[in-house]
Amino acid sequence: MSTDITLSTRLRALAGYRATWPLLALAAIFIVDGFISPGFYDIRIVEGRLFGSVIDIFYRAMPTAIVALGMAVVIGTKGIDLSVGSVVAICGAVIAWRIHEGDSHFVILFLALGTGLLCGLWNGFLVAVLNIQPIIATLILMVSGRGIGLLVNQFYGGTDPSFESALLQGLSVGHIWLIPTRLIVGVGVFIALWFLIRRTALGLFIEAVGGNTSAANLAGVNARLIIFSAYLIAGLCAGIAGVILTADTHTSDPVSVALYIELDAILAVVIGGGSLAGGRIYLGMTVIGALIIQALTTSILISGLPPEYNLVVKAVVVLFVLLLQSQNARNAVWGLFSWRKS
Amino acid sequence: MEDTSIPRIEMSGITKLFPGVKALQNVDLCIYPGEVHALLGENGAGKSTLIKIMTGALPTDEGKIRLDGQAIVLNSTVDAQKLGISTVYQEVNLIPAMSVAKNMTLQRQPTRFGLINWAAARNLARKRLKQLSLDIDLERPVGSYSIAIQQLVAIARALEDNTKVLVLDEPTASLDAGETNALFEVIRDLKSRGIAIVFITHFLDQVYEISDRITVLRNGQLVGTSMAKDLPRLDLIKQMIGRELEQAEGQLTKRSTDNLGEPVIVAKGLGCKRVIEPFDLNIRAGEVVGLAGLLGSGRTETAKLIFGALPSDSGTLTMNGEVVTNNSPRQSLGRDIAFCPEDRKEEGLVGELSIRENIILSLQAKNGWLKQLSYDEQERLADEMIKALAIATPDMDKPVNQLSGGNQQKVVLARALVSDPKLLILDEPTRGIDVGAHAEIVMLIRRLCSQGMALLVASSELDEIVAVSDRVAVLRDHKQIGEIAGDEVTREKIIGMIASG
Amino acid sequence: MNEKYWPLMATIAVFIALFLTGGFLFKNFLSTLVLGHILADNAFIIIAAIGATFVILSGGIDLSVGSMIGFVGVVMANLDLAGWHPLASIAILLIFGILFGALQGFIIDFCDIQPFIMTLAGLFLLRGSSFMVSLDSVPIRHPFVAEVARVHVPLPGGGFLAASAIVMLISLLAAILLAHYTRFGSNVYAIGGDRKSAELMGVPIRKTTVMIYAVGGFYGALAGVIYALYTSSGYPLAGTGSELSAIAAVVLGGTLLTGGVGMVAGTLFGGMILGLISTLIIFDGSLNSAWIIISSGLLLFIFIVMHRFLVGSFNLRGRA
Structure with missing residues (x-):
């Protein structure tokens, strides 16, 4: 009897721990996948590159994960960046345009990243200088960004916006040794951000600003600058994702590229335990969140369910994770559980 | 005439357990019609738990509540309000962007065929405000009025035709003296109408000014209920903190201000339009300068202007001999100045x-x-x-x-x-904290000062200013009206300065 | 004039200015015919935006309306195939909209989940469900649809109000009554203005939250019905991005995204402004669709900045 109590208290404590549920969710998806697809854990080497379902999940999750990392930083300041999908579209259009103009691809890479930074600068200006609420401020670029992308495509006469670039495609779909390049890019972004956030005081400042802006200001933190930097980071991350996604399809398609990526990125942050109320940044858990989202999509594909089930399953799982994170819902479930037992 | 021998509300044997804590233990409280009853105690003594039980926000574990002699059971605040028990909470609780009329009638708008009859609603609001002799524009957002008016609107809202018990939780916390007096007039009027009033505050002056009886709680237990006129101040404080108030606070000797160090900051004609008129102030290492004045006199603004949390538009500020331009909290911090906000x-x-x-x-x-x-x-x-x-x-x-x-x-x-920091700016360092911590913080201020730090202390509590300051700048109506030092720093002197037109 | 009418006045001024600009640039633009067309074409967005107004006034957001439009359309079309009368399927779908919204509201309040995230899950759920019902556009062939399309209420000056515009105007009137003449409406403003105070003042938070999202769901479903009747078909991708247009219409209509300030009537003008912009650009003919997107975004930007400073001049926090 007493062991039963300690077990349930321990379970309760574990249930309250932030990382428990997302990791359990990811593990559960992987285990289920192992059952429905016998070859799920197989990793082969094809054309000098690692292949396999698990690798594929990491591979496809990278753009969302990179965008989500930037989003996590912005959400840490109590902000949100709805414009990341549009930023990807604009970056893609800029890449295609400059390639048609014959610029050096190396320069174009930096132009694309610079475009991301510029978009971040715009959002940062609206939020930090004009003091417009983030959700509203970034809505502006979200609404108009894809239009801007279409406009950039017109710069070279509206002809075929597809292109070839060994450098950019190498970054997106290539591999170094056995490892897909974009995984290396993703890990690089993660490590760079981790150092920026956790090995400088920027993380503390962002969390202070997100937790209580006026208190942070009075404590000597330049909140405006901190918020600005967060949007720059998000813009840059969206730019990197823009390079990967555009090079992947060899074309600039502002209308449909990275559709709903902002929502996936926000979901990744939230599934990873971040709160939209700001004040905390969890980089590692954000990547886990992005992996959960992609693992779900992949599971549906390999399970043979029609792809149209994807969104529904995603919604249900998201709801499930959210309900698990809610104290009220947990109590209700526990209550039901103990009521059944007695 | 009502029978005033039956208590309006009588709570007996109230016990409330929270996980691991006995928040209230066998507490009795009884309030008669037309009585102002002060409920006192340090933070955590159980005041708010008792009030929550009285107003139906929390259920009681043991004990009974009687209203006009009838036993009642309260399951929600709505229950309590229906029976005539209303509360005005500590922070004004109104919707700032909504009009006065809408705030007054929220959730009790008169309806006709399911639709709100706004004409009737406005009449109702006007009638309620009239009871408190408040004549304001019903259509303006309530947030555009001062905190004092908002407080009165909140009280007017809490008063229904059948109100028997009115709980006022720290109603004067953000009011200045004039506003407090106006509020007390209203309380006296309500009292004359036979309403039983529970008054929670930490201003002891106000307790003696307005209340008939005093109940003191300590650690969830009832210490006692006494007539206010039979309970000397010192005994009351003794009841609240259970020990003699150490006279140390009031007995700090003023030091001579002659042999002090160089000024840490010098403000000359520093000001900001519509916020604070230009003033001169210098603070030297090893002294405490107090900022005294009523609420709204510009204490906080003076402190924030020096720290750079508010921009100045006139005058100069010199820190450690350097003239400061474009002051900001970040810059001040770099110049070894620190600020504790109110x-x-x-x-x-x-x-x-x-x-x-x-x-x-x-x-x-x-x-x-x-x-x-x-x-x-x-x-x-x-x-x-x-x-x-x-x-x-x-x-x-x-x-x-x-x-x-x-x-x-x-x-x-x-x-x-x-x-x-070389200069520490404290704005209301003891606001909202209990008496024990209060004394510790006052002692700390003196200790820091004796270690050579310069301090600027803004406070609404005169006794605190007098106890800690070597020098005091007195403010009135966004303007510095004088500076006193040494033996001149007394309660009476400061009151005199503020009072002299 | 009371400050609270300023944003609405600004909205109406922009609408009139745009309309006059159109009249200045193009012959025959200043007519009830054009006006009637804009009303009819944008009726579904405005209806969705009316529901979104309640949600935004309460300080929340509803991203699920666009998917609701698509879902309602495909289900209606498939019920039509199964031989249902459109009125029967409309009734069922409106009830579904209310229940779906109510469920979202309940989860938001009970589980303390941000509305943004909850309705995002709702967006995925409904869009995915639409795909599961049908992957292609399905026509609605019932004669009732054609009858509805024939409804024309003539306006002075040669224009007319189509059925969709009439439904929109009626639902706008209902929404105005709901917002300004019921306790529920006042509670919405109270929760958006200051949730904690509203709770202490006795506003039933859970009940009101559930009702707010139920209203959002109802108007979302109604928008879907109008869109399906207007296009006489159900298409699973219908209404993609409509949630953004709806939010934009609400903002252009003078409602603060922070909640607590705004008027339902403004949303009509906000939606009309969006409609006017695309009409103007289509009239011009030399500009492509990129410009519709960019100019809506630009106007949104101007309005948001304008609100920011207009509202900054209010003293809503009355600090002494």
């Missing part, structure tokens, strides 16, 4: 961050974002401060919002002290 929750702490992170925040901001303090260093500094200020916490990595008010205030102080 409003802990809104401007002081980052609630979600840990005690450790809150303590080192200013020092880290001073060092810049590239030079991160190592974890060991952070731990050492936080530990030092937790010991030095006796912050009661088992764990420095606990979110700071889990601490009690007094300990939170100490964390704000600790943050300022860790940045090793």
